[in-house]
Amino acid sequence: xxxxxxxxxxxxxxxxxRLQVVDSAQTAVISLNGRQLVNFCSNNYLGLAADPxxxxxxxxxxxxxxxxxxxxxxxxxxxxxxxxxxKTIGGFFGSDGVLLFNSGYHANIGxxxxxxxxxxxxxxxxxNHASIIDACRLSKVPVSIYRHCDPNHLEELLKxxxxxxxxxxxxxxxxxxxxxxxxxxEIANLAEKYDALLYIDEAHAFGTCGPDGRxxxxxxIQRKAMSLSAAHVIRMGTLGKAFASFGAFVxxxxxxxxxxxxxxRSYIFTTALPPAVAAASAKALEIAAKEPxxxxxxxxxxxxxxxxxxxxxxxxxxxxxxPGNDRVMQATNDLIEAGFYVQGIRAPSVPEGQERLxxxxxxxxxxxxxxxxxxxxxxx
Ligand SMILES: *Cc1c(COP(=O)(O)O)cnc(C)c1O
Numbered sequence: 001x002x003x004x005x006x007x008x009x010x011x012x013x014x015x016x017x018r019l020q021v022v023d024s025a026q027t028a029v030i031s032l033n034g035r036q037l038v039n040f041c042s043n044n045y046l047g048l049a050a051d052p053x054x055x056x057x058x059x060x061x062x063x064x065x066x067x068x069x070x071x072x073x074x075x076x077x078x079x080x081x082x083x084x085x086x087k088t089i090g091g092f093f094g095s096d097g098v099l100l101f102n103s104g105y106h107a108n109i110g111x112x113x114x115x116x117x118x119x120x121x122x123x124x125x126x127x128n129h130a131s132i133i134d135a136c137r138l139s140k141v142p143v144s145i146y147r148h149c150d151p152n153h154l155e156e157l158l159k160x161x162x163x164x165x166x167x168x169x170x171x172x173x174x175x176x177x178x179x180x181x182x183x184x185x186e187i188a189n190l191a192e193k194y195d196a197l198l199y200i201d202e203a204h205a206f207g208t209c210g211p212d213g214r215x216x217x218x219x220x221i222q223r224k225a226m227s228l229s230a231a232h233v234i235r236m237g238t239l240g241k242a243f244a245s246f247g248a249f250v251x252x253x254x255x256x257x258x259x260x261x262x263x264x265r266s267y268i269f270t271t272a273l274p275p276a277v278a279a280a281s282a283k284a285l286e287i288a289a290k291e292p293x294x295x296x297x298x299x300x301x302x303x304x305x306x307x308x309x310x311x312x313x314x315x316x317x318x319x320x321x322x323p324g325n326d327r328v329m330q331a332t333n334d335l336i337e338a339g340f341y342v343q344g345i346r347a348p349s350v351p352e353g354q355e356r357l358x359x360x361x362x363x364x365x366x367x368x369x370x371x372x373x374x375x376x377x378x379x380x
Contacts, residue, residue, distance in 0.1 A: 047364030077272030110264030179317030207242025
């Protein structure tokens with residue numbers, strides 16, 4: 001095994017990844033290698049990452065509870081701030097079944113194998129996130145991949161005789177790389193028709209989309225657009241993106257919550273989050289709920305940028321295709337020269353040939369910054 005060779009091959013294919021050090025807080029303008037750049041590639045959609053109220057909440061919790069949780073949640077690591085956070089999430093989403101995980105990655109790789117319990121089968125959108133792909137692998141059950149956002153293809157796969165139970169359909173609600181929405185109503189109707197559970201990854205939708213930022217499934221519920229029982233829907237959300245903190249949660253029927261707590265290995269066998277992190281997350285949820293103007297500013301910026309680029313987009317994630325690893329990394333460098341930071345996304349994060357700049361808009365961008373980015377993109 002020649003590790004050096006592997007890295008050289010990555011280099012030759014323009015696939016070698018390198019860390020960039022950000023030497024400032026995560027505000028609209030960041031300091032990167034000594035340069036001031038307007039950041040258009042963070043998932044800090046509501047502009048809360050550097051909010052002093054989060055810092056203060058973390059500081060107060062640290063004063064009172066110290067720093068580390070010291071053990072896994074089920075041993076002695078579940079502290080008052082974790083409990084308060086779970087209740088805050090439950091209040092925000094109107095659910096009694098909430099379980100905190102250490103990250104979205106942990107949540108997916110823990111919850112999904114637990115739900116299918118080696119006996120079921122999985123139906124997964126081809127564009128689902130790497131953490132879902134890994135969760136499918138860990139599940140050790142048959143996985144049928146359906147074409148991106150294609151309920152007809154999903155139905156073809158579901159129509160086959162069901163020899164395994166439960167059947168679990170998995171989709172993101174707002175897709176992380178294309179910024180498009182899953183056809184949740186159609187998928188939910190199929191879940192009902194074929195007696196399947198529905199697992200929705202709302203990592204990018206919570207805080208940004210749906211009624212009061214409660215995600216795209218909530219929109220379906222409010223429109224009373226389908227009759228799938230709530231007990232059949234499991235939702236995952238992260239605290240690392242719009243809520244600008246760290247950690248994640250799964251919302252489900254309380255029986256499922258209890259099952260996950262007892263069986264999900266990535267819940268059981270890892271140290272609980274530091275209590276101060278949980279306190280900052282609860283503060284972020286509170287601010288997101290009482291300052292709807294943040295979502296309004298976010299969507300105003302989305303509308304402005306998509307209009308300037310002559311696009312349509314229903315999300316703060318705006319892909320700008322630049323096929324070719326060398327081309328997309330050149331585009332990233334050109335934008336840095338122009339004062340903007342937008343990461344090029346290459347395989348395997350996206351399929352080969354679909355390399356792109358993944359532009360993300362935030363509530364903290366000014367109109368001038370958005371206009372200037374559109375101008376810079378046009379000259380690429
Ligand atoms: C970011 C992301 C995750 C992982 O969440 P973290 O809290 O960052 O680990 C899971 N699913 C999707 C779709 C994501 O974009």
